Amino acid sequence: MKWLEDMPLKRKVTFVILVTCSTALLLACGVLAAFQMADFRRTIVRDMTVLGDVTAKNTRAALAFHDDRAAAETLLALQSEPNVIAACLYDEEGRRFATYIRSGESVQFPDQAGEDGVRFEGDRLVFFRPVMLNTRRLGTLFIHADSGELRERLLRIAGIAVLVLLGSCAVAFLVSARLQRPISQPIFGLAETVQSIAERKDYSTRVPSGGGYEIGKLTQAFNHLLSSIEERDRALSAANEDLRQEISERQAAELRVQSQLARLEMLHRITRAIGERQDLRSIFQIVIRTLEERLPVDFCCVALYSPAANTLTVTSVGIRSEALATELALTEQSVIPIDQNGLNRCVQGELVYEPNIEKSDFPFPKRLYRGGLRAFVAAPLLVESQVFGVLIAARHPAESFSSGECEFLRQLSEHVALAAHQAQIYTALQQAYDDLRQTQQAVMQQERLRALGQMASGIAHDINNAISPVALYTESLLETEPNLSARARDYLATIQHAIEDVSQTVARMREFYRQREPQLALAPVRINPLIKQVLDLSQARWSDMPQQRGVVINVATDLAPDAPAIFGVESEIREALVNLVFNAVDAMPEGGTLTLRTRVLIPSPNTPAVVRVEVSDTGIGMDEETRRRCLEPFFTTKGERGTGLGLAMVYGIAQRHGAEVEIESAPGKGTTVTLSFPVAQEHTETPSKESKALIIRKSLRILVIDDDPLLIKSLRDTLEIDGHRVTTATDGRTGVAAFHEGQSRNQIFDAVITDLGMPGMDGRQVAASIKQAAPGCPVILLTGWGRRLVAEGDVPACVDCVLSKPPKLRDLREALAQCVPHSAVS
Structure with a gap:
């Protein structure tokens, strides 16, 4: 009973007394009610039995004579009995003979007479009584009685019990409130003392004496306990104060140590971080x-x-x-x-x-x-x-x-200063290393290009020898055959243009490592029309050949309108762009988009204008290592299909034109190569007068020495068309011998045209021998290394004029006109 345990003592005592009194009274009332109920039942059974016997006697005549009317009147006399609800008279066969029901009631009579006897059904009495005449049973009387009087009697008893119970409780409450004080007051005093001690921690408080017996002993024992606790509390307070002081000191020391450790850990973390x-x-x-x-x-x-x-x-x-x-x-x-x-x-x-x-x-x-x-x-x-x-x-x-934080900042500044000094040293070393690496890369690049140029120089010589006859015959046909058809003349002009491009190409094969020569003829070049030429020249590569493989390459141009001209050699720039287009097509084996774009950068006051030419593709792209090395000669990613010279030639051409090469690429995202050319500065040039074609009126006797039979034949044919007499030799010794033989026969040669590189005796030795025999005889050196000799100042001393292969008739005539004295020209 948790609720009873939590109840105050005074209320608890009062409650126990009241519950005890109430229980006793309730028990007495219950016994009285049970006695009244039993007595009422005995009384009603007795009364109903007497009433049933009387009614049975009164109905015997009606049953005997079967007079149901008289029987009903007899039963109607029962309405004077308040307890009778209904009655029924059954004949000797058990059928209902006459009935009575009190007004306002509803009763269901049994269909047949039941067994004789009395029984209670709930709060109602039911009994069957035989109707006898002597020993003959005439019928059965059924009476249904109500116990309403019992309810009324019980209600009266209950009301009296309630009144008695309330009165008793009131009296018991007043009496208990007075009598419980000797018990509760000492306990209340003890509780108040305990609460006071708990709140104020004052163990000097004492409980007043509660008399003898149990309460008195309890207060004495409690006061004795308080005295012991008071003594212990004083000792504990003193010890606690000492302990608190010691803990405070230790906590302060621990806090200082933790702060120092935290700062040391922070210093360590900072030092480690700045060290990286x-x-x-x-x-x-x-x-x-x-x-x-x-x-x-x-x-x-x-x-x-x-x-x-x-x-x-x-x-x-x-x-x-x-x-x-x-x-x-x-x-x-x-x-x-x-x-x-x-x-x-x-x-x-x-x-x-x-x-x-x-x-x-x-x-x-x-x-x-x-x-x-x-x-x-x-x-x-x-x-x-x-x-x-x-x-x-x-x-x-x-x-x-704090002083510890100031010391920490001092220590930190030392570490930071050391790390900063090391960073400055590292930065200086890194800069020196980068400069050295760039210098090394530049030197290696120049050495590679120099080696390539020297190797290519020999190749250029052979190519020049091979195309020289074509150049001479083409120019001669265009000049001496006026009856050529327009188509034939156009074809020959195309061949001549192609030969000039080949000549320029092989001339540049040795120029990878050289800056542009001052005497290289530069002219204003319009970049937009040149791009259209590049697309026309490379159409087979980006259109026809991919379509044969079922691949489509879309070409787009984005040209800046009114792009200014740049100074350069048109054939070289055209070749560079063609190379870039070829590389872009090779980078798109599955097709894609090739874009040629021009842009003009608006110059700042101190920066010249720049024309940017971009060649972009949507191909496979390059990683950083490939992008860094792609300008190196002989570096290729195309396997056996590539030579590794395309971008190297582009780089050489850009260097000779003072242009910058930029390459942007990423794997799977395509490549963009940008050439940035300086815009041609506006200046006024004195227009050169177009010199007329030179015609040497005098028939000259000319010695031609070369180890290439085709070149000898083409030179002899073209010179003879001009009216000259030509003697040929296929090596240097034979040529010198022919020159001496002519002198011995008084057939003096007016000029000698010789190659430089020949077996047995080269062009230098031939020129020296000719000059030794006839100092006044002009010697013309016709060689595939002509431009290099002139550029490097390596013209042999005994040579009067140097011509490059493939020769042009105009250059050849000018050389003869300048070198042969008294020759008539117009």
Whole structure:
């Protein structure tokens, strides 16, 4: 009974008394009610039995004579009995003979007479009584009686019991309230004392004596217990005070140790982090960010010291300090003058701590004070006893930096200074290494190109020899055959143009490593029409050949309108762009889009205008290693299909034109190669007069020496068409012998045309022999190395004129006209 245990003692005693009295009274009332019920039942059974016997006697005559009317009147006499609800008379066969039902009642009579006897059905009495005449049974009487009187009697008894119970409880409450005090008062006093002691912790309080017997013994024992507790409490309080003092000291020491360990751990983390950085800014940012988050500070920055200007320049400001730095005008690159305050001592190598700058008269503390800062520390960054910077940390409260934090900042500044010095050394070494590597790469590139150019020079010589007859015959046909059809003349002009491009190409094969020669003829080149020519020339490569494989390459142009002209050699630029188109097509084996684009960069006042030509593809692209090496000669990613010379030639052409080459590429994202040409500067040139074709009126006797039979034949044919007499020799010794034989026969040669590279005796030896025999005889050197000899100043001393292969009739005639004296020209 939890609720009874939680009830106050006084109320609990009263409640027990009331419950006890009420229980006794209720029990007595219950016994009385049971007796009344039993007595009522005996009485009603007796009365109903007498009434049934009387009624049975009165109905015998009616049953005997079967007079149901008389029987009903007899039964009607029962309405004077308040307890009778209904009655029924059954004949001797058990059928209903006459009935009676009290007004307002509803009764269901049995269909047949039941067994004789009395029984209670709920609160009603039912009985069957025989109707006898002597020994003959005439019928059965059924009576249904109500026990309403019993209910009324019980209700009266219950009302009396309730009144008696309430009165008894009231009297018991008044009596118990008076009699329970000797029991509850000592206990209440004990409880109040205990509560007072619990609240005030005053063990000197005592409980008043509660008399003898149990209560008195209880209060005495409790007071004795309080005395013992009081003594122990005094001893415990003293020990507790000593223990509290010791704990406080240990906690303070532990807090100092933890703070020191935390700062050491922070110093270790900062040192490890800045040790992994190699640039000053990242080092300073790590230090500042860590101080802002973990020390913490309200403002932090690093400034570099300039001894010459005696100023500090803010280099790094923390992220959390940016707003305050803007307010204080201490953003990055801000200059702080050094005055005779703490900063002056700091740049001399001292750690400066200003606990309260509220009353400082110096500019820098005043600036910090305007931002709400009251205390700051300035730690010098020293390397080899020289201050190169200052670490500044500040907080809003005054005197907010402890000695341990100041020492931590001093130690941190030493590590930061060392890391910054190492970063400066590393940066210098990295720059030196990068310069050395770039120089090495440039030297290696030039050496590769030089070797390629020297090797290509020999190839160019052979190609020039091979195309020389074609060039001579083509030019001769165009000049001497006026009856050629327009188509034939057009074909020959195309062949001549192709030969000139081949000649220019082989001339450039040795120029990978050379800058553009000053005498190289440059002319204004319109880049947009040139791009259209490039697409026409390369159409077979980007259209016809891919379509044979079922591949489609879309070509798009995006040309800047009115793009200015550039100075250059049109054939070289055309060849470079064709090479780039070929490379783009090769990079799109599955098809794609080839885009040629021109752009004009608007120059700044100090920068010349630039025309950018971009060749872009959507092909496989290149990784960084391939992109870096793609300009190297003989480097190719095409396997046996590639020579590795295409982009190297493009690079050489760009170098000779003062253009820049840029390559952007990524695997799977295509490649864009950009050539940036300087725009041709506007200037006025004196128009050169077109010289007329030279015709030598005098028939000359000419000796031609060359080891190529086809070239000898083509030279002899073209010179004989001009009316000259030509003698040929297929090597140097034979040629010199023919020259001496002509002199012996008084058939003096007017000029000698000789090749340079021949077996047995080369062109230099031939020229020397001719000059030795006839100093006045002009010697013309016709060689595939002609341009190189002229460019390098390596023309043999005994040679009067140098012509390059393939020769042009105009150049050949001019050389004869200049070298042969008294020759008539027009």
